[in-house]
Amino acid sequence: MATNITWHPNLTYSERSELRKQNGATVWLTGLSASGKSTIACALEQLLLKEGVSAYRLDGDNIRFGLNKDLGFSEKDRNENIRRISEVSRLFADSCTISITSFISPYRVDRDNARALHKDSNLKFIEVFVDVPLEVAEQRDPKGLYKRAREGVIKEFTGISAPYEAPETPEIHVDTDKQTVEECAEQIYLYLKKESII
Template sequence: MTTAHPLSLGDPAAAARAAVPCERGATVWLTGLPSAGKTTLALALAERLRGEGRRVEVLDGDEIRTFLSKGLGFTREDRHTNVTRIGFVAQKLASHGVTVLVPVIAPYADSRAAVRAWHAAAGTAFWEVHVATPVEVCSRRDVKGLYARQAAGEISGLTGVDDPYEAPENPDLRIQTQGSSPAGSAAELHAFLTERDLA
């Protein structure tokens, strides 16, 4: 027995959904040192985009570590696995019209390049944003106390201090957060996305 498509049965709700064009989604990856301002920038931009009626998701690095990548450490291999898992989820969401903001350190260039390549293969927009806050500014902010703990010898492997951070050489956008408010940095990123019909 052949089941009729809902639209052929006069389903007005289904017809209305079919008539609404899907927004163009994109992944906006905010890479930078710990305490660079990545999450603050992502949340400020998300609030603005939602106010404009866009569908937005923020894939925060700490939340991902808790729920999606629990058990992974901070070796290069584990960091790569973490980044590629996030990239997979981001691409799937973006392909369905969601603007996905990813404030994640992603310290290695090859990991970020792999995620970009997946997006390109799927025809999904991917923008790499370098939140280029100098390490001395990040250490003064020290939102999570990581720099103080590293200096005290309590932890090691802090990205940008005693563990590598490969800053993007040619990011799609580079934002200097020092001397700018979160709203100002968000406005800069919003303008960048607007120029590309993503905001």
């Protein structure tokens, strides 16, 4: 735990929201690899930006090129990966930006901790379960990860040799084997409007 540090207050969230004419929130997409999280996140980000809403996408792979490049895929490292993303997404939401995260985030407790972090800051957290049957995800397998996991090359792969704990009560549930990318993004967009987040 860091010592000799001081929090420097600036604008309140309300003041920032008034100045930016926008609220902040985190849209947290969770699901198996190849479920469509990143594709939906990209579509949602573009939809929001076209509507003049400030939004920024935090993607699982992209974050590991920088902020989390020191982390592996053990359970401990996955926990730390999600803890860091929770903090970053909270900062984006506090800046009155719509933070869109697309991470497998396989453990329910990690997602619950992310939600609690936002709740403690009076920020909206919208969990989106990007649902797809495992067999469909394996058929898609754009990176060849499932194949390598089945061959034992990749250890601790979510859905094969490591668990995925599906959300029990997500705010939004999309089925990517039944819905198009555009339909999924639109469903999330309409939820944000209905809840007066945008």
